[in-house]
Amino acid sequence: xxxxxxDLLICCGSGCVSAGxxxxxxxxxxxxxxxxLLNEINIIETGCMGPCDLGxxxxxxxxxxFYQKVTVNDVEELVEEHFIKGRPVKRLMAQDxxxxxxxxxxxxxxxxxxxxxxxxxxGYIDPxxxxxxxxxxxxxxxxxxxxxxxxxxxxxxxxKSGLRGRGGGGFPTATKWKLAxxxxxxxKYIICNGDEGDPGAFMDRSLLEGDPHRVLEGMMIAAYAMxxxxxxxxxxxEYPLAIKRIKGAIEQAREAGLLGKNIFGSKFEFxxxxxxxxxxxxxxxxxxxxxxxxxxRGHPSAKxxxxxxxxxxxxxxxxxxxxxxxxxxxxxxxxxxWFASMGTKTSKGTKVFALTGDVKNTGLVEVPMGITLREMIxxxxxxxxxxxxxxAVQLGGPxxxxxxxxxxxxxxxYESLKEKGAMMGSGGVIVMNDSNCMVSIAKFFLEFSVExxxxxxxxxxxxxxxxxxxxxxxxxxxxxxxxxxxxxxLGEAIKQLSLCGLGQTAPNPVLSTIKYFRNxxxxxxxxxxxxxxxxxDLMHFNIDKAKCIGCSLCAKKCxxxxxxxxxxxxxxxxxxxxxxxxxxxxxxxVKAISKIPQMNDEVKACREKQRLQSEYEE
Amino acid sequence: xxxxxxxxxxxxxxxxxxxxxxxxxxxKVVVGMxxxxxxxxxxxxxxxxxxxxxxxxxxxxxxxxxxxxxxxxMEPVVDVVEEGKDKxxxxxMTPEKVKKVVVEHIVNGRIVSExxxxxxx
Numbered sequence: 181x182x183x184x185x186x187d188l189l190i191c192c193g194s195g196c197v198s199a200g201x202x203x204x205x206x207x208x209x210x211x212x213x214x215x216x217l218l219n220e221i222n223i224i225e226t227g228c229m230g231p232c233d234l235g236x237x238x239x240x241x242x243x244x245x246f247y248q249k250v251t252v253n254d255v256e257e258l259v260e261e262h263f264i265k266g267r268p269v270k271r272l273m274a275q276d277x278x279x280x281x282x283x284x285x286x287x288x289x290x291x292x293x294x295x296x297x298x299x300x301x302x303g304y305i306d307p308x309x310x311x312x313x314x315x316x317x318x319x320x321x322x323x324x325x326x327x328x329x330x331x332x333x334x335x336x337x338x339x340k341s342g343l344r345g346r347g348g349g350g351f352p353t354a355t356k357w358k359l360a361x362x363x364x365x366x367x368k369y370i371i372c373n374g375d376e377g378d379p380g381a382f383m384d385r386s387l388l389e390g391d392p393h394r395v396l397e398g399m400m401i402a403a404y405a406m407x408x409x410x411x412x413x414x415x416x417x418e419y420p421l422a423i424k425r426i427k428g429a430i431e432q433a434r435e436a437g438l439l440g441k442n443i444f445g446s447k448f449e450f451x452x453x454x455x456x457x458x459x460x461x462x463x464x465x466x467x468x469x470x471x472x473x474x475x476x477r478g479h480p481s482a483k484x485x486x487x488x489x490x491x492x493x494x495x496x497x498x499x500x501x502x503x504x505x506x507x508x509x510x511x512x513x514x515x516x517x518w519f520a521s522m523g524t525k526t527s528k529g530t531k532v533f534a535l536t537g538d539v540k541n542t543g544l545v546e547v548p549m550g551i552t553l554r555e556m557i558x559x560x561x562x563x564x565x566x567x568x569x570x571x572a573v574q575l576g577g578p579x580x581x582x583x584x585x586x587x588x589x590x591x592x593x594y595e596s597l598k599e600k601g602a603m604m605g606s607g608g609v610i611v612m613n614d615s616n617c618m619v620s621i622a623k624f625f626l627e628f629s630v631e632x633x634x635x636x637x638x639x640x641x642x643x644x645x646x647x648x649x650x651x652x653x654x655x656x657x658x659x660x661x662x663x664x665x666x667x668x669x670l671g672e673a674i675k676q677l678s679l680c681g682l683g684q685t686a687p688n689p690v691l692s693t694i695k696y697f698r699n700x701x702x703x704x705x706x707x708x709x710x711x712x713x714x715x716x717d718l719m720h721f722n723i724d725k726a727k728c729i730g731c732s733l734c735a736k737k738c739x740x741x742x743x744x745x746x747x748x749x750x751x752x753x754x755x756x757x758x759x760x761x762x763x764x765x766x767x768x769x770v771k772a773i774s775k776i777p778q779m780n781d782e783v784k785a786c787r788e789k790q791r792l793q794s795e796y797e798e
Numbered sequence: 799x800x801x802x803x804x805x806x807x808x809x810x811x812x813x814x815x816x817x818x819x820x821x822x823x824x825x826k827v828v829v830g831m832x833x834x835x836x837x838x839x840x841x842x843x844x845x846x847x848x849x850x851x852x853x854x855x856x857x858x859x860x861x862x863x864x865x866x867x868x869x870x871x872m873e874p875v876v877d878v879v880e881e882g883k884d885k886x887x888x889x890x891m892t893p894e895k896v897k898k899v900v901v902e903h904i905v906n907g908r909i910v911s912e913x914x915x916x917x918x919x
Contacts, residue, residue, distance in 0.1 A: 266831040
């Protein structure tokens with residue numbers, strides 16, 4: 181038994197690390213060493229604790245005091261006051277809605293609506309310690325299953341729990357296993373899909389970094405149920421820490437006899453290894469992922485045959501998402517009824533979301549299915565940053581869609597979101613305030629899909645590019661009246677004709693924004709106006725001569741010298757030369773320069789002249 | 799690790815290592831570590847508690863600290879808090895007295911009345 185009296189948990193998720201968590205840890209170690217306290221305090225690096233924008237965060241046990249936005253300069257005080265004198269440092273603690281200081285993590289509003297299942301240990305245990313995972317009941321589910329139950333029982337339990345794939349599609353997990361289990365081939369494979377690629381999504385990364393043994397145990401449960409003896413973790417190479425942690429976990433499990441032959445004295449044998457992906461978005465699609473593991477080019481292939489019949493190297497294979505695996509140990513420990521008691525009729529349990537964008541509390545959250553978007557954005561997320569208004573929320577990344585204010589009371593489950601034109605996706609939630617141009621947002625996601633299209637099938641390869649050309653036209657003030665209908669026609673065709681999930685969902689961001697923000701598209705096309713001044717061609721800067729004091733600062737700073745004037749005449753921007761860099765607005769001491777959300781008349785006339793000229797020449 | 803019993807053994811040991819993070823605490827020893835407490839040797843008192851508890855392998859006892867308690871004339875002051883019982887406050891503690899409190903009070907449940915300052919919350 182140790183003499184330790186304090187467990188100091190420092191969040192070392194990627195967010196906190198980039199905010200300086202490791203430097204703080206070093207500083208704490210050196211201060212503790214100076215004061216001779218090293219043997220009394222346990223410093224533990226944990227996975228992501230969730231509230232990333234409060235980072236670097238840490239929790240001090242036994243009291244459970246939660247500290248946020250800690251800097252290296254705070255360390256001396258923290259050690260002196262809290263660790264030596266036992267007086268928690270109030271100024272580093274969080275505040276609740278009534279601006280009262282709250283001491284423990286549980287009291288913070290950010291955590292109150294959350295229910296942690298997959299993330300239960302994330303930010304609480306040392307992810308590199310097998311013992312700490314076991315202390316939380318780790319591998320007990322697997323041990324009990326292997327010694328007391330048959331594979332068919334495992335499928336039955338998961339079927340009862342109602343667990344569905346957490347990667348986005350929402351296919352019932354038990355059905356997937358059953359298909360593979362029904363196959364009598366002697367060699368079967370299980371694959372963990374950790375090829376998380378949606379912009380702004382980091383659920384899988386955090387799970388793999390924060391609780392790798394849980395994912396491994398989940399994989400082994402699945403392997404036993406479907407009869408696989410070999411597993412692969414497919415993780416993108418951009419996640420070096422996740423790869424290191426899962427490799428470490430596999431190594432520890434091997435040493436402890438949890439991997440190999442006769443696991444828990446049963447006949448079950450299993451081993452796992454890690455394969456890294458090169459970061460192609462399409463490799464998140466199961467057939468493309470399988471080809472990538474085989475060493476082939478990451479191209480999807482037509483289904484059927486499904487991977488459950490002919491998957492990796494032609495053998496029956498199951499591909500499950502990281503979060504799906506992470507739910508399994510708890511389902512087996514607490515029972516399927518417990519899991520099914522959370523959520524809605526068709527979507528059970530909890531879901532992890534990466535909450536990003538214009539909300540106060542960005543970070544990693546786990547909420548019960550069926551929670552409304554309003555609760556998620558305004559209660560867990562703490563509402564919109566600054567004094568802006570909520571405009572839209574984008575769910576499901578490049579495959580999903582945007583929802584608006586009228587959808588705030590939609591429950592978050594697979595069916596409800598799909599019905600409204602968005603999708604659960606893997607769990608990326610991007611909240612947007614009213615300074616966002618929805619046409620630009622749709623264009624951004626479309627650009628991503630065009631870039632990531634593998635090029636195998638023409639609807640996706642050519643069709644998406646055509647859509648992007650139209651979007652570029654619209655955002656540069658060259659849109660035509662019929663463009664909106666053409667986008668819808670192309671989008672619907674691409675959805676129906678594409679080979680894999682990438683193409684089948686890529687038009688969603690455009691289609692859903694047309695559905696809910698058609699007026700913005702029309703304003704871009706007809707009035708050549710971007711009301712948020714995001715599309716540079718559809719706005720201009722203007723100097724208010726009544727406010728201008730003629731200081732000439734704008735003219736001096738303008739990188740293309742397109743501002744001229746004098747103290748008497750005041751200053752003017754020559755719109756035809758302006759590159760819309762915004763420097764003049766930033767430097768103006770009297771705020772005389774503003775954005776006008778419309779194409780300048782002079783520019784409009786010049787463009788019209790050019791157009792007529794080129795027509796005449798033809 | 800070949801059986802569930804092996805797993806259980808590892809779990810119990812690991813839980814012990816993690817006891818600071820909650821669960822399974824029978825007795826909490828709170829040492830007052832304000833300026834006057836430290837001046838009167840509260841650190842030595844706390845260290846002795848940690849050592850005694852560790853030596854006796856008392857897995858369900860937690861040592862923690864707090865700030866000034868207001869009883870400056872009685873420092874170092876220590877609270878022994880048991881689930882469901884009144885808090886017992888000991889004053890003028892020394893490492894010698896700590897050993898007695900550990901044996902009598904924490905192990906055998908007999909309050910060492912000669913050192914007690916006050917009881918109840």
